[in-house]
Amino acid sequence: xPNWKDATRFTEAANKALLNELSWDDTQDFEFASRGFIASLxxxxxxxxxxxA
Numbered sequence: 348x349p350n351w352k353d354a355t356r357f358t359e360a361a362n363k364a365l366l367n368e369l370s371w372d373d374t375q376d377f378e379f380a381s382r383g384f385i386a387s388l389x390x391x392x393x394x395x396x397x398x399x400a
Contacts, residue, residue: 354362
């Protein structure tokens with residue numbers, strides 16, 4: 348059984364502030380994540396130099 352500590356007041360306040368900043372109406376990221384999508388790449392990836400052993 349892990350020995351977890353309660354969050355400090357600072358951590359609780361930071362989490363609450365972030366909770367209020369996020370848009371919970373937009374669930375698209377949750378839908379993408381549930382299908383395994385992580386992120387888009389800004390630049391194409393060159394796989395021609397990939398070495399598979």
